[in-house]
Amino acid sequence: MRLRIGAIAAALIVIPASAVSAADLDQLLDESREASYTAEQVITCSTPDGVRSGVVEIEQSGGSLHLSGEVEVVSGNGGWESVQGDSVVTSASVKAAETHIDPVYTVDDGSAHPFLDRKAGLYRLYVGDVLRGELIVDGGTGAMLSVVTYNEDGTVYCERRFIEFDPTPPVPSQSSLSGTGAIEPTDSVSTLPENLGDFQRLDIYQDDEGLVFAYYSDGFFSFAVFETPVVVTLEGATTVTFDRGAYVRSFTPGQAIYVWQTGAGGMAMIGDLPPDMHEAVLAALPAPSEPGLLQRLWRSLFG
Numbered sequence: 391m392r393l394r395i396g397a398i399a400a401a402l403i404v405i406p407a408s409a410v411s412a413a414d415l416d417q418l419l420d421e422s423r424e425a426s427y428t429a430e431q432v433i434t435c436s437t438p439d440g441v442r443s444g445v446v447e448i449e450q451s452g453g454s455l456h457l458s459g460e461v462e463v464v465s466g467n468g469g470w471e472s473v474q475g476d477s478v479v480t481s482a483s484v485k486a487a488e489t490h491i492d493p494v495y496t497v498d499d500g501s502a503h504p505f506l507d508r509k510a511g512l513y514r515l516y517v518g519d520v521l522r523g524e525l526i527v528d529g530g531t532g533a534m535l536s537v538v539t540y541n542e543d544g545t546v547y548c549e550r551r552f553i554e555f556d557p558t559p560p561v562p563s564q565s566s567l568s569g570t571g572a573i574e575p576t577d578s579v580s581t582l583p584e585n586l587g588d589f590q591r592l593d594i595y596q597d598d599e600g601l602v603f604a605y606y607s608d609g610f611f612s613f614a615v616f617e618t619p620v621v622v623t624l625e626g627a628t629t630v631t632f633d634r635g636a637y638v639r640s641f642t643p644g645q646a647i648y649v650w651q652t653g654a655g656g657m658a659m660i661g662d663l664p665p666d667m668h669e670a671v672l673a674a675l676p677a678p679s680e681p682g683l684l685q686r687l688w689r690s691l692f693g
Contacts, residue, residue, distance in 0.1 A: 414497040415609065418513065418525060421532030426451040426559035429533070433643040435548040438665055439628055444643035449560040450533075456560075494588050494608045495522065505535045506555050515610060520544075522664075523610060531557050539611075542666040548644055582615055586674045589613070606661075613661020615675060622649040622656040632669050635678030650678040 427450055434443040447458035495515045503512035509529035515522050521544065526536035536551040582604040584591045589606040596602045600619040606612060616622070624647060627640040640647045646668065649658045657676060 414500075414513070415495060415515065418497075418527055418532070418534075422527070422534045424453060425528070425531040425533040426557070427531055427533050428556045428558065428560045429552045430554040431550055431552050433548065433550045435641065435643055436546060437641040437646070439639070439641050442641045442643045451559045495610055500527075506552060508535070508555070510535055526551075528555070528557075533557075539662070539664060541664045547664040548662070550644065581676055582617065583674065586671050589671065611661065611663050611667070613659055613663055613671070616656075616658040616660070617654070618656045618658070620655055621651055622658050624649055632672060634673060637672065637678060648672060652676045653679050 427448075429448045431446045431448055432443070433446065434441065449456040449458075495517060498514045498516075500511040500513045503510050503526055505526050505528075511527050511529060513525045513527065515525070520542060521540050523540065524536075524538040525534055527533070528535050533552075533555070534550075535555060536549070538549045539547045541547050582591065582594060582602070586606055588608045589611075590608070592605045592607055594602065594604040601616060602618075603614050603616040605614050624638050624640045627638045627647075627649075629636055630639050631637075635650070637648045637650045644662055645660060646663065646665070647658065647660045648668070649656060651657075654676075659672065659675070663671065
């Protein structure tokens with residue numbers, strides 16, 4: 391199950407968000423998703439567990455996106471595939487529903503801000519008087535050349551910036567986007583709520599192995615919550631304790647991952663939220679708990 395969680399986690403960065411809070415932000419994100427270009431992006435995040443950084447190669451054309459790194463991810467036409475070497479690790483036809491999201495962010499009017507020797511505009515996102523994001527948008531293509539996200543105290547959490555940018559439409563990816571093992575929306579009963587504070591559930595999915603996950607967004611930040619019938623493990627992770635119990639946590643460039651046990655199995659939360667938002671979201675989900683005797687026996691026999 392850990393492999394499947396990891397593959398879906400990698401793909402979450404390319405699942406398109408639904409309608410967002412402010413009309414200006416909605417337009418900016420839509421134009422960015424439709425832009426065609428090739429770029430190299432550096433991601434640097436200052437996390438409670440240390441700095442996490444990485445480099446990603448990006449090709450985007452006609453609404454399809456191809457990210458190259460340790461694991462390649464291809465997204466387009468409502469689907470994605472995660473590829474390692476010459477093999478498709480997993481794929482799905484997941485796309486967030488067109489769900490209305492109540493206003494959370496206000497966006498300033500923007501100002502000229504050249505970037506990579508190109509005409510670009512700088513936009514700031516606020517919640518009240520708190521700065522949460524800065525977007526540098528290419529004036530020619532609408533691509534997001536830089537995205538900086540902030541903690542509540544004004545310190546920088548993550549910076550994603552292009553260090554190379556070519557607006558020439560790239561050759562389309564050769565991935566088939568076959569949808570093998572596709573995850574489809576489900577009507578199954580779940581403990582995952584429709585709202586977690588300002589975050590609204592856009593859709594909920596279930597695969598044939600019993601994994602259920604829901605995708606949440608506040609219009610800018612987003613995350614997924616997973617319910618699994620087995621315990622989820624993370625390599626190289628740390629244990630943190632909040633008021634409701636202990637969680638295992640790991641940061642990657644641009645994402646935070648939490649896993650924990652419940653009486654019914656395992657849970658995970660994966661997203662791009664700044665650390666000051668983590669505890670409040672986790673507090674609205676089922677709390678960590680130890681499995682009972684029969685559950686421990688079953689897991690020891692059957693995994």
